Amino acid sequence: MKDHHIYHAIQYSIIVIIFLATIPLLFVYKDQSVRLALISGLSLFYFVIGILHHKEENNLTSTKALEYFAISVLIFVVLFSLFR
Numbered sequence: 610m611k612d613h614h615i616y617h618a619i620q621y622s623i624i625v626i627i628f629l630a631t632i633p634l635l636f637v638y639k640d641q642s643v644r645l646a647l648i649s650g651l652s653l654f655y656f657v658i659g660i661l662h663h664k665e666e667n668n669l670t671s672t673k674a675l676e677y678f679a680i681s682v683l684i685f686v687v688l689f690s691l692f693r
């Protein structure tokens with residue numbers, strides 16, 4: 610059971626690191642197409658990681674997939690609105 614918790618902690622840490630590494634890039638790059646690519650990639654990353662995580666846990670449902678989709682759209686809208 611402890612290995613299970615460590616594995617999840619590693620997965621969540623990777624998500625946080627990717628987010629923390631990407632956000633400063635949105636301040637560095639002023640080109641809108643680069644920002645759009647970064648924001649799209651971050652949103653897609655969150656969605657895919659969430660789906661893969663639950664698929665691996667054998668508890669993926671259409672409701673969970675829809676929740677991950679909704680949160681990734683929210684991430685996209687918020688970041689795109691902030692960095693226009």
